[in-house]
């Protein structure tokens with residue numbers, strides 16, 4: 001396989017590779033570990049590059065084309081980088097009744113991006129997602145599977161302001177924002 | 184009323200093992216592992232009349248009794264924690280607040296079907312619940328409750344936590360098994376059923392999170408106690424969700440057969456802002472719309488069947504006046520079009536086509552003959568498909584036509600006028 005994946009400068013740390021190897025032991029067939037391995041790789045890189053898919057295939061004994069067809073099936077997998085903070089706003093029924101369109105509009109006003117777009121500085125991207133199981137606490141958005149609930153335009157503005165200043169570890173920044181929002 | 188599922192739901196952080204044990208948790212799992220036989224456990228659950236809470240309402244004890252009794256090689260319990268039906272958020276509460284309630288149910292369920300490994304398949308987005316479960320499983324391993332000899336019984340027991348990666352269809356049990364095996368989450372043709380050929384080709388029982396959360400209480404207090412709650416055909420409590428336009432949305436634990444009115448008006452505080460109700464959805468997106476004059480229907484599988492719908496997941500969604508049914512129906516048709524796995528052409532084409540037709544009504548272009556067309560599409564989609572997904576997407580469509588037909592026509596006509604007016608301004612202005 002040739003392509004941009006080869007040029008990825010990021011090298012997978014040994015520790016993560018060991019984690020991935022260990023995952024295969026939990027299943028009677030190594031293939032069972034394919035999704036957990038892909039999840040871990042995406043968490044690390046922010047998306048799945050061709051090298052990641054190839055590695056996942058090697059570890060689980062699955063052919064590259066087959067890994068690719070699995071990756072394309074699931075909505076959470078990204079083959080291109082999204083924003084550093086990818087916002088997923090639920091557009092399904094309960095959130096919509098309670099104002100999810102206003103949440104999307106607020107993000108648009110603040111950041112100038114519509115669903116499917118990323119800010120020029122690469123910090124935020126926006127997409128609409130289906131029901132997150134937060135119907136009783138909507139409107140809701142998720143950032144890398146961390147939830148922000150009972151949203152209002154003010155809360156969204158505060159969240160964006162906070163994440164605009166957040167440097168350093170991405171996951172830690174998201175968790176800190178979540179803690180602050182819930183306090 | 185005494186609850187047994189939601190006792191810990193008001194917490195902020197998950198209940199830890201030491202706290203759980205102080206409340207008497209794991210005593211039933213211990214009793215089962217050290218002094219009961221699988222048949223005794225299956226019989227108790229069968230006698231209790233527990234039925235699956237994932238939406239299909241199949242009797243749990245009977246499902247377990249299909250599992251082979253003589254085994255050469257492993258069998259598995261697979262827990263369905265893929266919760267994705269719009270309007271449903273109950274399993275998440277259990278896992279985030281009280282993971283040990285589920286884990287004790289899993290241990291007992293595994294014992295009942297002679298499985299030494301359970302795979303807990305949790306939807307990818309439920310990362311907070313995943314973390315709570317991972318911590319709880321680690322606590323159990325450290326305490327020797329999970330491991331080579333559960334409760335010193337000599338019987339090994341382990342629970343593997345497995346995260347999905349987004350796709351509503353993975354909630355269908357055979358799609359879930361494919362996904363667990365690292366494949367595309369496409370439903371499998373049945374037969375063979377999972378009890379014969381399940382996860383990794385081995386006999387498997389797939390059970391919902393809330394179903395298993397009922398099991399410790401049944402073992403503790405007995406089948407007779409369980410049957411004092413709920414209806415004769417559907418005993419026990421259910422975690423009803425109430426969402427949409429209500430004052431106090433949330434998850435309410437009440438006996439099966441509680442009316443939708445009691446849930447909406449008494450528990451959820453009525454329609455938000457004192458508005459009138461346009462419609463309600465009894466049990467998640469696929470159960471469709473009911474008019475407000477059906478609010479006194481008891482929320483149990485049989486009563487809702489008589490209304491031409493289903494209890495589904497028991498997730499009530501309230502649609503207020505001011506929201507048009509056609510717009511709500513479009514939210515669902517777009518959802519189902521997006522979520523079909525696409526293996527069967529009648530389902531793939533039918534979900535896309537019906538979304539287009541509903542879109543016409545939404546944009547003021549609905550025609551009288553479109554109703555017959557929608558009925559035809561729904562009928563056609565159900566033919567020769569691998570799973571019952573077409574029944575799910577027909578729920579909102581069929582009920583919109585049945586109960587809100589004149590409203591669909593009216594709104595479409597109004598919007599046609601609105602369109603003509605704006606197009607006129609665009610042309611002449």
Ligand SMILES: Cc1cc2nc3c(=O)[nH]c(=O)nc-3n(C[C@H](O)[C@H](O)[C@H](O)COP(=O)(O)O)c2cc1C
Nearest residue numbers: 235236237239263265266267354355356390391394
């Ligand atoms: C399209 C579709 C989606 C489903 N989604 C779920 C789900 O998210 N969670 C669930 O427990 N069951 C879901 N089910 C039902 C499962 O196929 C299965 O009946 C259930 O997991 C069995 O567990 P139970 O007997 O404990 O209810 C779904 C079924 C279909 C057809």
Ligand code: SF4
Nearest residue numbers: 524526527530570572
């Ligand atoms: S009926 Fe639809 S969702 Fe089910 S297997 Fe066929 S295409 Fe997939």
Ligand code: FES
Nearest residue numbers: 090095132134135
């Ligand atoms: S409808 Fe938004 S989380 Fe369920």
